[in-house]
Amino acid sequence: MTEFLQQLINGLSLGAIYALIALGYTMVYGVLRFINFAHSDIFMIGAFAGYYLSKHFPRESMGGGLIVLAGAMIICALLGIIIERLAYRPLRDRSKLNVLITAIGMSLLLENAGQFFFGANPKAFPVLFPVMTIKLGAVVLSSNQMAVFIVTIVVLVGLRFIVMRTKIGTAMRAVSFNPVAASLVGINNDIVISFTFGLGSALAAAGGILYSLNYQAIDPLMGILPGMKAFVAAVLGGIGNIPGAALGGLLLGVIETFFNGSRWSTYTDAIAFTLLILILLFRPAGLLGKAQVEKV
Template sequence: MSEFLQQIINGLSLGSIYALIALGYTMVYGVLRFINFAHSDVFMAGAFAGYYMSRGFEFTLPGMHKKALFIFKGLPQESFLAGSFVLLGSMAICAFLGILIERFAYRPLRNSSKLNVLITAIGVSLLLENLAQALFGATPKAFPPLLPSKSIHLGPLLVSTNQIGVLLITFVLMMALQYIVRRTKMGTAMRAVSFNPTAASLVGVNNDVIISFTFGLGSALAAAGGILYALNYQSIDPLMGVLPGLKAFVAAVLGGIGNIPGAALGGLVLGLVETFVNGSRFSSYTDAIAFAILILILLFRPEGLLGKSQVEKV
């Protein structure tokens, strides 16, 4: 029994990370009806931004030996304050990155076929991965523990402060997202644009602004996911986004692409399933599970767990 509960906690903390990434896929799909394959690299960029910030921006370009910037030298590395600073800073940087990607890669293609945009997204993804390799080097870097790491006994359970941090931060971010999408003017406009961009422009909504906002929001969540992932695995590299990104995409489809609560649910379900498979004698198939789920869901319930089936408009 306690092992079961333990696995649930492990699964939820893995699933939270998938969910944070999946939200970005699903929100962008909601407003633009395409899969932003560069999203997984924004996740990677989030982890790297966190890495360099936590080292006080001790950032050296290849061939350059001077440290470029120091900000919070005096701040103790493993403190709640430094941790939230790194998290929020990285989210802001990635929000900006996401907005730039949309502005320069996708917006010029707004009226061209979906296939062109999709191919561009793959191009942007390759660009970011290779750019990161050129800038940061291809060898994995050790990610510093931003939170004081301790293990806490909760009855028979052993929970790390990292896991608590991941669950707590994910919960707070999801509540914040829910508030933005349900209660604010921008959020209402996002849902309106997602339902009918033409009608939204007829009430005075500048669709471009809403689309930028959506990319910023999704990218900030991916950055948070990247940092939480890096905290858990303590190692980052320029290709770290590829597999979690694909799995988060599966999570978004599982929950119903375009459906925000669906993406959160899909991420958690996928994390749980993977963790349980990992703990069973089929553990070597863990990575295959996500894709088996993708195939099954596309065959039997393409609208996803929470999605509504839609008749394609001609």
């Protein structure tokens, strides 16, 4: 039982990180109907932004940690907005395939620029938050896992508030449903799309820092595997569906962790993609997604 709970907590904390990345994929898909493959590299840039920022602020402190986290989120938000503006917007009216290929190109560019500027060798990620372990009975919760849970909950509640209760969030949903109708009520789609990229990229940065806190080493190619898995999580929950991405992320994290604890642990990385194949075969709209029906 204890082991089960411990694994569940480990799984949820990994899943929360997948969820944070998956949200960016799903939100961008929601407004633009394309998969931003460079998203996983924004996750990586978030980790490096945290690494370099942490040199200037106190480590193992709550305040310092939060500043580094917020700083990395802002840097990545700006990066996401710039990438959309320079690479994707000029192709907005072209076939979706063009943008998709550009996104893959952007991903390669970020990875290789990362190797050029940050160096290809892994770097040790600093301890940002105060170290402590919380014991709930026999179950141990590290401070990094606590950070993951708290940050994820705050971010999810905040995101829900933005999307459901604010004007820009409502505009996001409007653009996502029908960009033409949105422009006819005076919504500047470009601004909403920029906002969406900024928001998604900030979440990826948060994911990057939380991931690095738990795995302690960062390198310019670190985003590839978690990014692909988060993409699977987004599809699992229903691409374009925000609660779906959160659910898909958590679910994937838990499943992976339990697999990892079993005697088939060698195949842990394969489980996400097996799930992807299964979901596409049996429920292509995802767990929470609805098959689109047009009303006439």
